[in-house]
Amino acid sequence: MFPGFVNAYRDKENHVHLYFFPGIDEHGNNIYNNIDMSEYMSSYTMTNNDDNSIDICFYNNKIIRLNVKLIRNIDSGEELVKLDV
Numbered sequence: 001m002f003p004g005f006v007n008a009y010r011d012k013e014n015h016v017h018l019y020f021f022p023g024i025d026e027h028g029n030n031i032y033n034n035i036d037m038s039e040y041m042s043s044y045t046m047t048n049n050d051d052n053s054i055d056i057c058f059y060n061n062k063i064i065r066l067n068v069k070l071i072r073n074i075d076s077g078e079e080l081v082k083l084d085v
Helices: none
Strands: 005-010 016-021 044-048 054-058 065-071 078-084
Touching: 005 065, 016 065
Parallel strands: none
Antiparallel strands: 005 016, 016 054, 044 054, 065 078
């Protein structure tokens, strides 16, 4: 088992990135659902990595806060993670 997590950082071009790893349970399944970007209307790119992690690069350099709601795959429990960037 490896817990899921979310992290935010700024790159050299001052773009905000959201790095998400869904975690892996004892059966090899993702702990959290993937991030749903369907309601985000600004420009971004999403890189899907081989380990099921996702790196989202936002092109809006004025972002000061990201709110991420992680929803568990297995029991529909919810966790809210607020990140200030």
